Amino acid sequence: MTREHEDLLGLLTEVRKRLLIPARDLSDEQAARRTTVSELTLGGLIRHLATGERLWLEILRTRDGSLPEGMLDTAQYSMSETLSHWLSAYATAAAETDEYVRSLPSLDVEVQLPTTPWSPPEPRFWSARRIVLHLIHETAQHAGHADIIREALDGANSTAQLA
Numbered sequence: 001m002t003r004e005h006e007d008l009l010g011l012l013t014e015v016r017k018r019l020l021i022p023a024r025d026l027s028d029e030q031a032a033r034r035t036t037v038s039e040l041t042l043g044g045l046i047r048h049l050a051t052g053e054r055l056w057l058e059i060l061r062t063r064d065g066s067l068p069e070g071m072l073d074t075a076q077y078s079m080s081e082t083l084s085h086w087l088s089a090y091a092t093a094a095a096e097t098d099e100y101v102r103s104l105p106s107l108d109v110e111v112q113l114p115t116t117p118w119s120p121p122e123p124r125f126w127s128a129r130r131i132v133l134h135l136i137h138e139t140a141q142h143a144g145h146a147d148i149i150r151e152a153l154d155g156a157n158s159t160a161q162l163a
Helices: 001-021 044-062 083-103 128-154
Strands: 111-112 125-127
Touching: 001 044, 001 083, 001 128, 044 083, 044 128, 083 128, 125 128
Parallel strands: none
Antiparallel strands: 111 125
């Protein structure tokens, strides 16, 4: 594993931790509650990111542009099951992503992206590096959403809970 692998996975680990701070000490009912006009909930965000990591890992492993089952399923943004279920699923997906990325000799590996309704007509390719950067971006963006949702729930915020 290179220094770049370590740096990118280290940053991904940090943003994952930031995302999970707002979920601390919540009941399933709180995790499923909408607190703004948005449909997003804390449990739904964690479900989406657990699902997303699993799907992006499949894309990275296959590299052939096939569309993973469930990638276009918008139900992944709502909470089903329990919060502990999705926290466990997220931890498992994160560990599998990290293990696979660590196993790559280079982050220059090219991966054909699946065709989606919003894709251009020609095939697109990302490096493994770009996929990890996408996971960092997506997780950080949703960590901000999680902060807002949690603060609207009960006034708690990530800054006060960093420890």
